[in-house]
Amino acid sequence: MDFEELVNTRRSVRGFKSEPVPRSVIEEIIKVAKRAPSSMNTQPWHLHVLTGEPLERVRQRNMEEMLAGAKPKRDIVSHGEYQGVHRKRQVDIAKQLFAVMGIARDDKPMRQDWVLRGFRQFDAPVSLVLTYDRILDPGATCHFDLGALCYGIVLAAWNRGLGSVINGQGITRSDIVREVASIPEDQVIMTCVAMGYPDDSFPANAVTSDREANHDFVRYVGFRD
Template sequence: MTFDEVVQQRRSIRGYQKKPVPRALIREVLALAIRAPTSLNTQPWNFYVVTGEVLDRIRQGNVERNLAGVPDSREFRMGPGYEGVHRERQIGIAKQLFSAMGIERENKEKRNEWVLRGFRQFDAPVSIVVTYDRSIQGSDIAPFDCGGVVNAIVNAAWSRGLGCVINSQGIMQSPVVRAEAGIPDDQVIQTCIAMGWPDESFPANAVVSHRKSVDEAATFVGFED
């Protein structure tokens, strides 16, 4: 695939085949992704690649604690709830997904099941937990750089037939993730990426999110044309 094809065709994948992903292929994806730009070459990121019974225990602990009302313990700052156009876009993609999945607004059972899928990292066979070094916590640069490498991971995966979704719901209960994945205290858990072979029969996988146009997003200054 060309670079343009990867960027234009990539979608967030929320339904996966029950098929393992070879370790060698994940290493290949990561080897490409870590060429992502990073401030002053600091490369603050670390990856905990989890599968099998360990991932199942993370899923179970995340679901059980969330259903029990244990407060969200994500280690990155979520900030205030979205408002205005940002909230509109958030609602917009939810409507697209629920429409694709046939989830009616009044169907609380189906809506709750969708939330639980997020807690379970959409039942993907692989989760990549992205962390950065606690020694540089407090700077915006480290999470900014992690965002860059996460973007590179999902694109590199797509170019090799793998699908991903960036999924902070899967790490809402960070003590479970830290304990099961063996993440030391000198690391801050930033986010996780669910990864696997896309299930083409899963309706939500066909959803393409609406994006701002260049005219909406960009202001050109100093150009003569």
């Protein structure tokens, strides 16, 4: 796919077919994504790719813990609830998703079910857990590097007909992910990417989020035109 077409058509996928994703395809995706830039070529990332029974255990335990009222236990520091314009953008996309899914504002069971889908990593057949070496904490620089890797993953996946969504809810209980996937203690769990073949009959998959106009967030300094 042409690069600009790839970037402009990619969207977050939240409904997947049960069809398994071949390991060879995931290998191809990672081979492309690892060309992402990193600070001084440190390549601080690790990937733990889950599928099948281990992934089912992660999503089931994650969902059960959150249903029981357990507090999040992430390795990285959370920013808390969004405020201001960031909250507005969050609400705007939620309204779009709830509208196409037929979830009414006062329908608490359906709204909770949607949240639980996130904790289950949207029932995707594959989850890629992104970690970095704990020795690099506080990790602002390597967070940036893993963001570049993550974007490379979702683009390379889309180019191969695979959908994905970057899914922080999936590692809300990082301790569970670490235990099931045997992730070493010297690695920090940052986020995960839910991945699989898109289910085109799932309404939310048709939603594309808006982007602000350039003039709302870009300044040009020193240009004559």
